[in-house]
Structure formats: C-alpha cells, structure tokens
Amino acid sequence: MQSAINFKKVGERIRNAREEKHLTQAELGALCECTNNHLSHLETGQSKPSLTMLLRLSNALGKDLNYFILDTPYVAPGCVINTEIAEKLNRCDSSTLVAINEIIDILLKQQNELAAKYTMVD
Numbered sequence: 444m445q446s447a448i449n450f451k452k453v454g455e456r457i458r459n460a461r462e463e464k465h466l467t468q469a470e471l472g473a474l475c476e477c478t479n480n481h482l483s484h485l486e487t488g489q490s491k492p493s494l495t496m497l498l499r500l501s502n503a504l505g506k507d508l509n510y511f512i513l514d515t516p517y518v519a520p521g522c523v524i525n526t527e528i529a530e531k532l533n534r535c536d537s538s539t540l541v542a543i544n545e546i547i548d549i550l551l552k553q554q555n556e557l558a559a560k561y562t563m564v565d
Contacts (some may be wrong), residue, residue, distance in 0.1 A: 445496040447515075448512055448517070449488075449489050449514060449515070450490075451488030452488075452513075452514055453492065453511050454461050454485050454486040454487055454488040455488075456485070456506075456510060457482075457485055457486050457492075457504075457511065457512045460500075460504040460505075460506050461486075461503075461504060464504055464505070467480045468483055468486070471500075471503060471504070474499070474503040475496065475499040475503050477496065477499075477500065492511075497511055507522060509522035509523075510522070513526060541565070
C-alpha cells in the first residue's frame, strides 16, 4: 500500500478535470483565488496543494476530494469503485465480467484467510 500522496498524479487529475470543464488555467485560477502560475505548478506536481486549495478546486471543478487522491490509501473505497473500477467494468464483455467476478471471489477468499491467520491469538 502506498503511504504518500503522489502530487504529480494529483496535478494530472486537476489538469484533466479543468480540461473537461473547458477552463483555462487563468479561468480556474480566478475561480480558486490563485494565479495561473500557481495552478500550473500544481498541475505539474511542482507544488503541493493545500487542503483549502483542494477544496476550492473540488468546488470549482465539480469533483469530490477523493477524485484527486484516488491512488492513495486515504481515498474512500466507494470512490475508487465508482470512479475507476466501474468505468473499466462497463467496457468489458460478458465473458470477461464472469472471469472478473471469479477473480474477485478468489481475492476475497484469500483476504479472509489472511485476516484469520493474522488475527489468531496464540
């Protein structure tokens, strides 16, 4: 499990969401009360956004805060399912979905076995 936030990926998500909204850096900067230069640094991962800035970006771009930190252990599991996994599953055909379902069953069984193994008290 990853222990730190990858700010380069956060920046890529900021840029992608901005482009989805057809906003320039200057326009988004005005909405978030920051300069387009600062926004450029955020989008390239050269600067780390503060929580306040992430909240402003989230509101301006219509994205949940979890969207920006999808690849970290801090993201809500439901967000990963709805944002990342569901989109990929929707592209699968029926036979692939059956295989994925079987793989998930195997992974869940393994997870339960590992949890039982490490919670046993000697």
